[in-house]
Amino acid sequence: MKNLAWKRDVDPEEKFGRRINILWVGIICAFLLLLVRIGWLQLGEGERYRYLSENFRLQLLPLPAPRGLILDRNGEKLAENEACFSVAVVPCNVNNPDELLNSLPRSLHIDRELAKRKIQEAINPFRPVSLIKKGVDMSTITFLLEREEEFPGTVVLTHPVRHYPYHNIASHLLGHIGEVNQKELSMNFIPGVEAGDLVGKMGIERVYNEYLQGKKGGRQIEVDAYGRPLRTISERDASPGNNVYLSIDIKLQEIAERELGERKGAVVIGDPYTGKILALVSHPNFDPNLFARGISEENWVRLKQDPENPLQNRAVRGEYAPASTFKIIVAAAALESHKINEKETFLCKGELRVGNRIFRCWKEGGHGRLNLEGAIIHSCDVFFYQLGLRIGVDRIIEFAHLFGLGRPTGIDLVSEGKGLLPSPSWKLRNKGEAWYGGDTANLSIGQGYILVTPLQMLGVISAIANGGKLFKPYLVEKIVDPRGRVIKEFFPHRVGKVPLSPSTLSILRRALRGVVREGTGWRAENKVVEISGKTGTAEFPGGERPHNWFIGYAPSDNPSLAIVVLVEHRKEDISIAAEITGKILSQWFGKGVETTSSPS
Numbered sequence: 001m002k003n004l005a006w007k008r009d010v011d012p013e014e015k016f017g018r019r020i021n022i023l024w025v026g027i028i029c030a031f032l033l034l035l036v037r038i039g040w041l042q043l044g045e046g047e048r049y050r051y052l053s054e055n056f057r058l059q060l061l062p063l064p065a066p067r068g069l070i071l072d073r074n075g076e077k078l079a080e081n082e083a084c085f086s087v088a089v090v091p092c093n094v095n096n097p098d099e100l101l102n103s104l105p106r107s108l109h110i111d112r113e114l115a116k117r118k119i120q121e122a123i124n125p126f127r128p129v130s131l132i133k134k135g136v137d138m139s140t141i142t143f144l145l146e147r148e149e150e151f152p153g154t155v156v157l158t159h160p161v162r163h164y165p166y167h168n169i170a171s172h173l174l175g176h177i178g179e180v181n182q183k184e185l186s187m188n189f190i191p192g193v194e195a196g197d198l199v200g201k202m203g204i205e206r207v208y209n210e211y212l213q214g215k216k217g218g219r220q221i222e223v224d225a226y227g228r229p230l231r232t233i234s235e236r237d238a239s240p241g242n243n244v245y246l247s248i249d250i251k252l253q254e255i256a257e258r259e260l261g262e263r264k265g266a267v268v269i270g271d272p273y274t275g276k277i278l279a280l281v282s283h284p285n286f287d288p289n290l291f292a293r294g295i296s297e298e299n300w301v302r303l304k305q306d307p308e309n310p311l312q313n314r315a316v317r318g319e320y321a322p323a324s325t326f327k328i329i330v331a332a333a334a335l336e337s338h339k340i341n342e343k344e345t346f347l348c349k350g351e352l353r354v355g356n357r358i359f360r361c362w363k364e365g366g367h368g369r370l371n372l373e374g375a376i377i378h379s380c381d382v383f384f385y386q387l388g389l390r391i392g393v394d395r396i397i398e399f400a401h402l403f404g405l406g407r408p409t410g411i412d413l414v415s416e417g418k419g420l421l422p423s424p425s426w427k428l429r430n431k432g433e434a435w436y437g438g439d440t441a442n443l444s445i446g447q448g449y450i451l452v453t454p455l456q457m458l459g460v461i462s463a464i465a466n467g468g469k470l471f472k473p474y475l476v477e478k479i480v481d482p483r484g485r486v487i488k489e490f491f492p493h494r495v496g497k498v499p500l501s502p503s504t505l506s507i508l509r510r511a512l513r514g515v516v517r518e519g520t521g522w523r524a525e526n527k528v529v530e531i532s533g534k535t536g537t538a539e540f541p542g543g544e545r546p547h548n549w550f551i552g553y554a555p556s557d558n559p560s561l562a563i564v565v566l567v568e569h570r571k572e573d574i575s576i577a578a579e580i581t582g583k584i585l586s587q588w589f590g591k592g593v594e595t596t597s598s599p600s
Contacts, residue, residue, distance in 0.1 A: 061155070061157070061218065061219045061220075061221060062216050062217075062218050063216060063217035063218055063219060063235075063236075063237070063238045064159050064160060064197075064198075064216060064238060065160075065213070065214025065215050065216050065217065065238035065239055065240060065241065066081045066160040066214055066238070066240045066241065067079075067081060067160070067162060067177070067198075067212045067213060067214060067240075067241045068211060068212040068213075068214070068240060068241030068242040068243045068244060068482075069081075069243040069244070070174060070204055070205075070212070070243075070244050070246065071243060071244070071245050071246065072245075072246050072248045072249055072250040072253075073245065073246060073247055073248060073249055073278075073477060074249065074250075075245070076250045077165060078164065078165070078166060078170060078174055078246070078248075078250060079162060079163070079164055079174055079204075079205070079288075080162075080163050080165065081160040081161065081162060081163065082160070082161050082162075082163045083158055083159070083160060083161070084135045084136075084158070084159055084161045084293065085135070085136045085138075085141050085156055085157070085158060085159070086135070086136060086156075086157050086159055087104075087108060087136055087141075087144065087154060087155075087156060087157075088154070088155050088156075088157050089119060089153045089154050089155070090153050090155060091119045091120075091153075093152055093153035094119060094152070094153040095152075097115075097116045097119045097120065098112075098116065100151060100152070100153060100154070101115055101116060103150065103151060104144075104151060104154070105140055105143060105144070108136065108140060135161065135293040135294075136156075141156055144156060161292050161293055162176075162177050162198075162288075162289075162291075162292040163289065163292060164287070164288045164289050164292070166250065166254075167287045167288075167289060168257075168285045168286065168287050169250070169253060169254060169257050169285075170248065170250070170253050170257075170280070170281075171203075171285045171286050171287065171288050172202075172203060172280070172281075172282040172285060172313040172315070172316075173203050173204060173246075173248065173277075173280045173313075173413065173475060174203050174204055174205060174288060175200060175201065175202030175203020175204055175205035175206050175207075175288065176200075176201055176202050176203070176205060176288035176290075176291035176292070177198045177199060177200055177201060177205050177288075177291060177292065178198065178199070178201040178291050178294075178295070179196060179197070179198060179199075179294070180193050180194075180195065180196075180197050180198070180199045182195075184199065190209055190210065190213065192215075193213075199213065200212065200213075201291070202311075202414075203313075203413060204244060204246070204412075204413075204475065204476070206414060207412050207413060207414060208244050208412075208476065208479070211241065211242040211244060211479050211487075211488075212241040212242065212244060213241050214238055214239050214240045214241040215238065215239040216238055217235070217236045217237045217238035217239070218235070218236050219232055219234075219235045219236075220232070220233040220234045220235070221233060239482070240482045241482075242479050242480060242481050242482070242487060243479070243480045243481075243482070244476055244479055245476065245477045245478045245479070245480065246475055246476055246477065247271075247276040247277055247278060247474065247475055247476065247477050248277065248278060248279060248280070248475065249278050249279065252269060252278055252279045252584075252588055253278075253279040253280075253281065255279075255584050255587050255588060256269060256279045256281045256584050257281050257283075257285075259580045259583045259584050259587075260281055260283050260565070260567075260580060261283075262283070262284075263283060263567050263568070263570075263571075263576075264283055264284060264308065264314070264567070264568040264569065265282075265283055265314060265547075265565070265566045265567040265568050265577075266281060266282050266283070266314040266315035266318060266454045266564070266565075266566045267279060267280075267281040267315070267454075267563070267564070267565050267566075267580070267584070268280050268281070268315045268454050268455055268458045268563070268564045269458075269561055269562070269563045269564075269584075270458050270462060270473060270561070270562050270563075271560070271561070271562075272461075272462035272463075272465040272466045272553060272559050272560075272561070272562040273466050273469075273471075273492075274471060274492040275462075275471030275472050275473045275474055275492050275493065276473075276474060276477070276492070277411070277473050277474065277475050278561065280315050280316070280475070281315065282312070282313045282314040282315045282316075282318075283314070284306075284308045284309075284310040285310055286303060286310045286311060290303075313413070313415075314454065314566070314568075315453070315454045315455055316411060316413050316415075316416050316417065316453060316454075316455050317415055317416060317417045317453065318417065318453060318454065318566070319417045319419050319420070319451040319452065319453055320451060320452060320453075320454075320538055320547055320549075320566065320568075321446055321447055321448075321450060321451060321452075321538040321547070322446040322450065322452045322457060322536060322538070322549065323445070323446040323447065323536030323537050323538040323539070323546075323547070323549055324379045324381075324445060324446055324520075324534065324535060324536040324537065324549075325446060325457060325460070325534050325535070325536035325549050325551050326400075326443075326444075326445065326446030326450065326452075326536070327375075327376060327379065327384050327444075327445065327446065327534065328376070328460065328461075328464065328508065328512075328534055328551075329396070329399050329400050329403055329405075329460065330384055330387060330388055330391070330396055330399075330444050331372055331376060331387075331507075331508060331511075332399055332403075332498070332500060332504060332508060333391055333395050333396055333398070333399035334372070334387050334390070334391050335372075335501075335503075335504040335507060335508075336399070336499055336500065336501065336504055337391055337395055339387070339390050339391045340372055340387060340390070342371060342372060342373060342503075342507050343371060344371060344372070345369045345370055345371045346369070346370065346375070346382070346383045346386045346387070347366075347368070347369050348361055348363075348366040348367040348368060348369075348370060348380050348381075348382035348383055349365075349366040349382070350363065350364055350365045350366035350382070351366075351382065352382045352385045352386065352441070354385065354389070354437045354438050354441045355436060355437050355438055357438050359381070359382070359385050359438070359441050359442075360381070360382075361380060361381040361382040362379070362381055362537070363378075363380070366382060367380045367382070367383070370383055372387075372507065372511070373507060373510060373511040373514065375387075376508075376511035376512070376514070376515065376519075376534070377511055377514040377515050377518060377519035377520075378519050378520065379515075379519070379520045379534075379535060379536075381445050384444045384445050385441040385444055385445070387444065388440050388441060388443065388444025388445075389437060389440055389441060389444070392440070393423065393424065393435065393439070393440045393443065394423075396440070396443060396444065397421060397422075397423050399498070400421055400450075401421060402470075402496065402498045402499070403459065403460045403463060403470070403498055404456055404459040404460065404463075404470050404495075404496065405419055405421050405450075405452055405456055405460070406418065406419055406420065406421030407419075409453075409455055409456060409459060409472065409473050410472045410473075410495070411455060411472070411473045411474065411475065412474055412475050412476060413475070416453070416455070417451075417453045418453075419450075419451045419452045419453055419456055420449060420450060420451040421450065422439075422443070422448065422449035422450055423435075426449075427439065427449070446536060446538070447538070447539065454564045454566050455473060455564075457549070457551050457564045458473065458551070458562055458563075458564045459471070459473070460551065461533070461534075461551040461552060461553055461562050461563075461564065462553070462562040463498050463500075464500075464505070464508055464509065464512065464553070465553040465559040465562055466559070467500065467505060468497055468498040468499065468500040468505070469494055469496075469497055469498075470494065470495050470496035470497065470498065471492055471493065471494055471495065472493045472494075472495045474490055474493075476490050477489070477490055478490065509532060509556075512532035512533055512534055512552070512556075513530065513532040513556050515532070515533055515534055515535065516530075516531045516532060516533055516552070516578070519535075520535040520575060520578075521533050521534065521535045521550060521552070521575060521578040521581075522575075522578070523574065523575050523576075523578040523579035523582060524550065524552065524578040524579065524581045524582035524585075525582065526582045526585070526586040526590075527586070527590075528585075528586040528589050528590030529554045529555050529585055529586060529589040529590065530554065530555050530556040530557065531552050531553070531554045531555075531556065531581065531582065531585055532552055532553055532554070532556040532559075533550055533551055533552020533553065533563075533578070533581065534549075534550070534551055534552065535548075535549060535550055535575050535577065535578055536548070536549030536550075536551075537549070537575075544569065545569040545570060545571065546569070546570065547566060547567065547568050547569065547570070548566070548567045548570040548575060548576055548577040549564075549565070549566055549577055550563075550564070550565045550575065550577035550578040550580070550581045551563070551564045551565075552581060554585050554589070555589075561585065561588070563581055563584065563585065565577040565578075565580050565581050565584075567580070
């Protein structure tokens, strides 16, 4: 039997109605989904989008704070501020960094790769990112402002820029500023500092950065779709930093810089009764203005690779053999140990055998028979070989330590050298050898392993001038806020006392005056002021030219200045350090009167 299928005819209206119902269900579902999405955006992401919307319309331009001034003891400005322009972009307003950077004038000398990276890696897209180093000329700024619609997202910022009116003079003690680096940020080196901010990198600028750094202000502005300012909504002024007054006298500093000239070396001048540093010179030097607007790669490489090392502060960090200036300490140790008196003599024949070695005097043929005063005046090596061997290495080291050698002085600068005060235990530990009599002989004339800084030797000669007191050297007298209130003062701080009897001081002072009047330091003698001091010539094996020292004080009978002059690898066959000392002090005390050119 054949099966028959039964089929009911469907009403067309019913079919259409069913489709309408399905469509309504779809519309309702879509509407419900839309409501859910809107609710989520409002409740979950609403704050974020309100923030983005508002910040695309409102932007905060930081107002950099001027750094505090650095002034000398008389109020002469050594570091100040100038206004300059820079070009920046607001990353959130830049759609195509490559297109923008390529369209900017070539006169800006933008490092396009670096600028692009800064824009793309900006932590805060609403904060302007500097494109170039500070210091855009006015013609370029005018060009940008007249065509600002062609450079969407760019802004012109006004900055206070550091200026050092004396350029290279006092560069090592003033230091310089630079952009804070990632390491400093991660260490929270300076609280409140952000990427792109300028901080002290060296010298006074670094050590007193927390006082010199001002507090940034800000300006909230409304911008259009191109990022162009429309109006200022609110503004908070920046607060300048505090002013730092140094103990330096810039006039004395200029004299010392000029007289050291093109030679490599250092000059340090201080008040022997307080520890105040009045001048601090290191040559070769540099112009800190190179760093103020952002140093170029070319200039940075040139400074870093310069074999003369102009960035090193030789006065504070340089370490040298003290040579015959160390004889002052050996003489003091001998007198205070009662190992010699002012009348006893030693014979100098020009050489002395110590063990199986011959140690020679600088004067061929020798000095003959000398007492201690004569040995200091004429800097007899053979005399001090014998004296050092008599008192022993331990007593010499003890007195050297009392005079402040072998450790940092504590001056308010970073990276101070501490020198090297060798001993038998040091030699065994570092050289794997015993200490011999020859080591003591070498040490007695300031040669061998011993190393000192010029600043340490200023403490040595100051102690002779002031009666045995050792002061911590310092560069800052006071810190003053922008309203003129003194917020911090610095005072002399005694850190030690060398046991020097009146008779010891009398012998040493008489001898040091004789050094200049008739001995090895005669080139310091002049018609203006009496100088007392000691010369030194640090010899090197292999024929390298020696370093030349002079340490002294003036006036001899009532010292107001102590001075150290070091000339590295002197080119002249004379005691050039003594001559430089005479020229500096005669100008300071006598308004430019020159030194004599022959011994009195």
